[in-house]
Amino acid sequence: MDQLACVRTLSLLIVCISLLVSCSGGGGTDSGTTPPGAQVNLPPDPGPAGMATLAGIDSNNNAVRDDLERYIALTYPAASDADTRAALTQYTKVAQGAILDANDPVASQPHAQKLIDGVECLLFRRPDDARKLFLELQARILNTMDRSKAYLMAQVQIQGVAVPVRDPDDLGAACTN
Amino acid sequence: MKHTALFVIFLLATFGLFPDVGRAGTLQSCNGRPDLKELRIYYVNGVGNSKEEARLSLATLVAFVRDRVVKPANTCTSFRLAENPTAGYYVDILESANQRWELSPEQFWLALVDLGSALSLSESQREEFASYVADSLAQRIYDNYANDQATILKHVALYKDDYKNCRSILLVAHSQGNLYARQAFEQSALGSDGIPLGAMHVVDVATPDIVTVNGGPYATSSTDRVINVIRSLINALPANTSWAPNAPGLLGHSFDGYLGSLPSGNLISEEIETSLLSVARTGCFRFSQPTYSADVSAGVAHITVLRTGGGDPVTMTTSDGTAIAGIDYNSVSTSVISPSTELQQVVDITLLTPPSNETGKTLVLKLLDPTSGEILSAATLTISLSSCLDQYPNPINGGTTQTTESDLSVNSLTAGGGIEIDAFPVSATFDGGNASASANGQKGNMTVSSHADYMTPLPGRSAGTSSAVVRFAFVETILITAPGKTGWGSLAFNPNVTASSVLETCNTNLGNGFTNATLAINGTSARGIGASCSSNAWRTDTNHLPIMINFTYGVPLKIKLDMYTDSAVAGYGPDAVDLSSTLGLSYNASSFQIENQAPDTKIQFCRSKP
Numbered sequence: 001m002d003q004l005a006c007v008r009t010l011s012l013l014i015v016c017i018s019l020l021v022s023c024s025g026g027g028g029t030d031s032g033t034t035p036p037g038a039q040v041n042l043p044p045d046p047g048p049a050g051m052a053t054l055a056g057i058d059s060n061n062n063a064v065r066d067d068l069e070r071y072i073a074l075t076y077p078a079a080s081d082a083d084t085r086a087a088l089t090q091y092t093k094v095a096q097g098a099i100l101d102a103n104d105p106v107a108s109q110p111h112a113q114k115l116i117d118g119v120e121c122l123l124f125r126r127p128d129d130a131r132k133l134f135l136e137l138q139a140r141i142l143n144t145m146d147r148s149k150a151y152l153m154a155q156v157q158i159q160g161v162a163v164p165v166r167d168p169d170d171l172g173a174a175c176t177n
Numbered sequence: 178m179k180h181t182a183l184f185v186i187f188l189l190a191t192f193g194l195f196p197d198v199g200r201a202g203t204l205q206s207c208n209g210r211p212d213l214k215e216l217r218i219y220y221v222n223g224v225g226n227s228k229e230e231a232r233l234s235l236a237t238l239v240a241f242v243r244d245r246v247v248k249p250a251n252t253c254t255s256f257r258l259a260e261n262p263t264a265g266y267y268v269d270i271l272e273s274a275n276q277r278w279e280l281s282p283e284q285f286w287l288a289l290v291d292l293g294s295a296l297s298l299s300e301s302q303r304e305e306f307a308s309y310v311a312d313s314l315a316q317r318i319y320d321n322y323a324n325d326q327a328t329i330l331k332h333v334a335l336y337k338d339d340y341k342n343c344r345s346i347l348l349v350a351h352s353q354g355n356l357y358a359r360q361a362f363e364q365s366a367l368g369s370d371g372i373p374l375g376a377m378h379v380v381d382v383a384t385p386d387i388v389t390v391n392g393g394p395y396a397t398s399s400t401d402r403v404i405n406v407i408r409s410l411i412n413a414l415p416a417n418t419s420w421a422p423n424a425p426g427l428l429g430h431s432f433d434g435y436l437g438s439l440p441s442g443n444l445i446s447e448e449i450e451t452s453l454l455s456v457a458r459t460g461c462f463r464f465s466q467p468t469y470s471a472d473v474s475a476g477v478a479h480i481t482v483l484r485t486g487g488g489d490p491v492t493m494t495t496s497d498g499t500a501i502a503g504i505d506y507n508s509v510s511t512s513v514i515s516p517s518t519e520l521q522q523v524v525d526i527t528l529l530t531p532p533s534n535e536t537g538k539t540l541v542l543k544l545l546d547p548t549s550g551e552i553l554s555a556a557t558l559t560i561s562l563s564s565c566l567d568q569y570p571n572p573i574n575g576g577t578t579q580t581t582e583s584d585l586s587v588n589s590l591t592a593g594g595g596i597e598i599d600a601f602p603v604s605a606t607f608d609g610g611n612a613s614a615s616a617n618g619q620k621g622n623m624t625v626s627s628h629a630d631y632m633t634p635l636p637g638r639s640a641g642t643s644s645a646v647v648r649f650a651f652v653e654t655i656l657i658t659a660p661g662k663t664g665w666g667s668l669a670f671n672p673n674v675t676a677s678s679v680l681e682t683c684n685t686n687l688g689n690g691f692t693n694a695t696l697a698i699n700g701t702s703a704r705g706i707g708a709s710c711s712s713n714a715w716r717t718d719t720n721h722l723p724i725m726i727n728f729t730y731g732v733p734l735k736i737k738l739d740m741y742t743d744s745a746v747a748g749y750g751p752d753a754v755d756l757s758s759t760l761g762l763s764y765n766a767s768s769f770q771i772e773n774q775a776p777d778t779k780i781q782f783c784r785s786k787p
Contacts, residue, residue: 143283165235168256
């Protein structure tokens with residue numbers, strides 16, 4: 001290999017590495033750095049402590065569990081994902097409220113409409129892949145046996161609540177932020 | 178030439194001149210389009226779906242109908258969720274997954290929707306897990322729906338309301354939702370407000386049922402593990418489609434998978450398309466309101482029939498209720514709304530004057546399918562018989578008009594002439610009901626030539642002394658009472674009437690002779706209908722029939738109790754009683770008129786009901 005060929009190979013390698021690095025941001029890994037577009041001040045990873053209770057840890061008191069706040073921010077870090085993060089956060093807050101109120105039939109009722117609002121907002125913001133985003137987020141929300149059971153109980157509590165669905169043209173009204 | 182034709186087609190397409198067929202890829206909203214036939218599509222979810230999952234599946238159906246289904250012409254689509262509230266059944270499965278396959282809850286939820294099959298399960302474990310879930314769901318599908326009549330009734334109410342509002346209905350049901358859909362469909366056909374078979378269809382997707390709804394279409398994949406389990410237990414419908422090879426999905430059962438996989442998706446799109454075409458073909462004919470009312474005095478009842486959608490004209494008929502054709506109304510049997518472009522038609526029903534005074538008679542209006550005779554819509558017409566028939570003429574006009582303007586001045590009578598009327602019942606309510614009047618009227622002698630004859634002398638009353646011609650509509654007596662009131666009010670006369678000009682025998686007995694009534698003339702003198710006028714003998718005259726005056730008003734009225742009026746005698750104007758300030762009095766008079774301060778007030782002289 002002559003020198004020119006060596007330089008070309010090296011340059012190509014550098015470009016490939018750069019591309020790989022630049023493309024790795026959406027993988028949901030926690031690099032410890034603040035990705036572009038995501039929330040600037042993410043709470044620390046709560047680790048196993050975050051799974052010890054039904055409520056989990058919400059160190060910055062924004063009604064979103066720290067682990068979920070990090071999941072949303074790190075999975076959808078781009079500036080263009082701001083609406084997606086907002087929709088997922090909207091649903092996360094409502095789902096968490098439903099989980100915490102699961103044993104209270106009265107307190108559970110208002111969550112029915114808000115849960116649907118959360119889904120419809122996501123449908124508005126991500127019409128093509130809302131279902132996938134929802135199911136992936138839901139799995140994180142229900143990441144303990146207690147939370148899963150509480151969520152299922154919450155669904156039982158609201159199963160008699162008739163929630164109107166919005167027409168396709170009106171889905172945007174479901175978003176609260 | 179060919180290019181010209183193509184150009185014309187291009188122009189037609191560009192400017193929307195082709196029939197308004199709902200092309201795949203578009204979705205016509207019903208908002209603000211009452212001219213379009215509304216197709217309401219419901220998604221009936223399967224067992225175990227959360228509210229959110231059911232909503233997401235509905236969104237999938239919306240996109241599917243938008244992108245893959247050709248909608249019928251002149252229709253719009255709207256979507257709703259007929260929720261099968263069987264969420265919460267995953268607790269056992271969740272625990273088993275954790276114990277048997279060591280799936281964490283997070284892994285369980287991902288594995289359940291096949292988003293995380295690679296997380297920890299080997300291929301054989303995944304297969305084992307899938308079999309377990311399929312068995313569990315298959316068991317639950319039949320365990321948990323049978324007694325959920327409450328939900329089915331809710332769905333029936335939704336569907337009937339849609340039909341009542343002229344929507345055609347398509348249910349797209351998934352899995353256990355098919356069992357709900359079939360029951361709801363069957364119950365929706367029941368009752369007087371039942372939905373005709375043609376107006377509602379069901380497309381079964383992944384049905385565990387042994388029959389389809391009304392023999393309709395279905396789509397069950399040969400690789401649907403849940404339905405296959407069920408089929409091994411009962412005689413569930415055979416598979417008639419499949420998913421694409423290697424299509425993702427733990428169980429081959431998800432609604433999204435059915436729509437998204439090509440063989441099954443194609444079948445379902447065809448079935449939805451066919452069903453929409455069928456239900457859209459059913460025109461919707463409705464009466465504009467469930468109940469109508471009309472007064473026989475109007476002579477006719479106007480009935481409006483509304484139409485949306487296509488289809489042949491229907492037959493509107495009348496049938497007797499308590500009203501009898503030929504006596505109370507003329508029966509109708511007519512075809513309505515022929516041209517498809519018309520959206521409404523008014524049908525007149527002639528009302529007849531019945532021989533009796535019975536009011537509130539009803540007849541039944543029906544819109545019938547001309548072929549099957551099926552009732553498409555029904556309504557009732559109530560015929561009211563206001564007490565204003567021409568059997569008792571207006572005393573002024575002597576004719577047949579019962580509703581008059583407020584001025585019933587006797588001056589409108591022909592000078593020197595007179596009319597004779599029969600006595601008729603009159604009642605009046607004044608001042609918001611605080612005061613009321615009832616009167617005994619009698620046949621009046623209207624052919625008079627002098628004051629001496631100004632009225633038929635009543636017991637205890639004397640004729641006047643004027644020689645002027647007077648005209649009276651009729652002779653009557655009035656008793657005005659004010660229930661709940663205490664004391665007596667004053668009777669104010671027309672300012673033009675002075676005590677000296679009042680020619681009435683009873684004038685000689687002014688004062689409080691009559692049950693403490695104080696009557697003022699011009700505020701300076703008073704007169705009363707005193708005991709010297711032989712008291713109340715006239716009121717007990719059996720020839721005096723009750724008189725009823727019904728009128729509506731928005732402001733306090735003045736009632737003028739005309740002792741007489743005489744155009745030839747200056748100053749003889751109508752006397753008036755302002756009932757707005759009357760607390761209670763008794764008075765007899767030769768005639769009266771009602772003077773209303775509200776220009777739009779109508780006064781009716783009516784006969785009373787028996």
